Amino acid sequence: MPDLSGARTGPICAPATPLVPAAVAVVRLSGDSLAERLVSMVALPPPRMAQVRTLAWDGFRERALVLHFPAPHSYTGEDVVEFQVHGNPLLVRRLLDHLATLGIRGAEPGEFTRRALLNGKVDLLGAEALRDLVGATTDAQLRQAQARSGGAPPWVARAKAALAPWVARAEACVDYGEEEGIGLDLTALAADLDPLRRVFHVEQERAAAARWLRDGIRVVLAGRPNAGKSTLFNALAGQDRAIVTEHPGTTRDVIDVAAQWADLPLHLLDTAGLRESQDPVERLGVARVGEELARADLILHLVPLADAAPDPAVEAHLAPYAAKVLRVRTQADLGGAPDPGAPCVSAATGDLAALAEALRTRFLGAWSPDACLGALDTRRQRELLDELAAQADLLTGLDPATPPEIAASLLQGAWSLLARLTGEDRAETALDQVFSGFCLGK
Ligand SMILES: Nc1nc2c(ncn2[C@@H]2O[C@H](COP(=O)(O)OP(=O)(O)OP(=O)(O)O)[C@@H](O)[C@H]2O)c(=O)[nH]1
Ligand SMILES: [Mg+2]
Structure with a gap:
């Protein structure tokens, strides 16, 4: 059996x-x-x-x-x-x-x-990739799931091979060190495991980028009325979804659309222009913006290039979310003083390159979407990878006089993190969590 x-x-x-x-x-x-x-x-x-x-x-x-x-x-x-x-x-x-x-x-x-x-037909990483393959809704997600369907990436096996002799030596040293004269040279350990530490950090960065390709990026367009939110929204979405007029206060409801833009899976949300208004409908619209700001991964604060300064009322709305606000200067074709501190775009002429560049840098860093293929990207995987990288930092930074018991427990910790990653450690709750996301018959 x-x-x-x-x-x-x-x-x-x-x-x-x-x-x-x-x-x-x-x-x-x-x-x-x-x-x-x-x-x-x-x-x-x-x-x-x-x-x-x-x-x-x-x-x-x-x-x-x-x-x-x-x-x-x-x-x-x-x-x-x-x-x-x-x-x-x-x-x-x-x-x-x-x-x-x-x-x-x-x-x-x-x-x-x-x-x-x-x-033993598939490891846990391969199983997760199969689940993602069935659930993928964008081309990027499909490609990523296919790239991961072979199971653990090669660096996992290399990490195990590098760790195994040190785990064994550390255990022998703790169990028999005194009688048998087995020591643990922590300087040699640090030198030997440093390349591995660097691999963990590179994979951690790659995973942080791949995560956005997997989950998509929730982008809210915010700004004063007539800042060009709906026009930019339509341009990014590649379709005429939101109504555009020259009347300030055109957009009331939050309008959302999923779009693949600049190789990024975006979940775009167009919102009502932020201003004090006596109109009850517009006030309701502005209240809805607040809810979306809290849930956003990125808030594009659109400020027409011709505006001498951002509207203070809008800035007050966005202040609590400063870390995820990116100011974008819009309607650049209408002129204004150049702003080197923000991407300048014109939805009217289709000149959106600076925004594409800013988004890629912010979410993918140095990684291209292709370079993210095969990276670990689920939350479970990324959390384990973060722990692994932290564990490797500790291991390679140990004072040579550290008692071997401490090194042994760190080595054991790193080893079991790898086992949890691949599913060799069959903690039932972790497995339940992964498999609850599957469909019937898979
Ligand atoms: N020339 C030029 N006009 C633009 C550009 N973007 C928007 N506009 C014009 O600016 C006006 C307002 O544009 P919207 O996109 O409706 O602005 P909004 O921020 O959505 O406005 P509200 O929904 O009222 O908050 C419209 O007349 C647009 O045609 C642009 O890049 N260049
Ligand atoms: Mg609008």
Whole structure:
């Protein structure tokens, strides 16, 4: 029996396609000895050969394409069977009902992949990439999930290889040091592990950039009425979403749109111009801006280049969020004193290059989107990477006279962080968290 450490066991089944009328529906099964279990309804074809079979149960006779992947050469590492049947949701439910009578219960979300992990078919990083591959909604997310679907990136194996001898030596030194005369040379350790420390820091930076490509950037356009927010919003969105007029106070509701711009996945929010107003509708609009400012990753404070100074009332609104405010000078085609301290743009002429540059620098730093491919990018991964980098800083900065017990515990800590990253450390709560994001049948 495979080690399912705490997870539910026994054969499972699930629709791998949504329960809606469609040409084909796929039902997936995984477990031990599926051929024997299914013998009353179908004779399975030879391994890995798609063959048409008649599935017979309870008076139903369904012609299906059947695939059989005997253990261990399957997605989960157990026997896997796939039925491709007519895409009728009722038919699929009847089939699942019948499978339940054969002792094959409905799978939980992500349970197939969880079994693949426990059987060593995929590591946790690979499993997360599969989840992201299914859930991706932008080209960049798709490419990133594909780049990560091979599992742990090569630097993880290199890190383990570099750490392993030091973990062993430190343990030997703590256990037998005195009697056997085994010492731990912390100067040599620092020199040996310094390249690894640098790799962690580079990966940490790359992950910080990749995170934005994964999650998208929530950008609020704010400013005085007529600053050109809606015009810039439409230009960034590549569509005429927001109404533009020469009347100040045109935009009232928050308008949002997802856009891929300058290679960045943006979630853009156009807002009402910030000013004191007696108009109750406009006041409501301004109140909504406040909520969006708090949730934004970036606030573009649009100030027409012709304005001698930013509007103090707008500045007061934005002051609590200073760290995420980027001032942008708009309507540059209309003239004004040059402002070297802010990107200057003109939505009218389409000259937006300075803004693109500012956004890339702010969120990606020195990394291009391509260079972010394969980087760790989920919150779980980034948190572990941050801890690893901190641990490596401590290890390589130890005073040579530090007791070996301290070095040993730091080494052990770094080792277990790597194990948590790849899923070798099978803490159930961490696994539950990862797999709760899966869909059924995956
Ligand atoms: N020449 C020029 N005109 C612009 C530019 N951007 C906006 N405008 C004009 O400025 C006026 C106001 O533009 P909007 O985009 O509606 O400004 P807003 O900040 O959304 O205004 P409110 O919704 O009222 O707060 C319109 O007449 C636009 O055509 C620009 O880059 N160049
Ligand atoms: Mg507007």
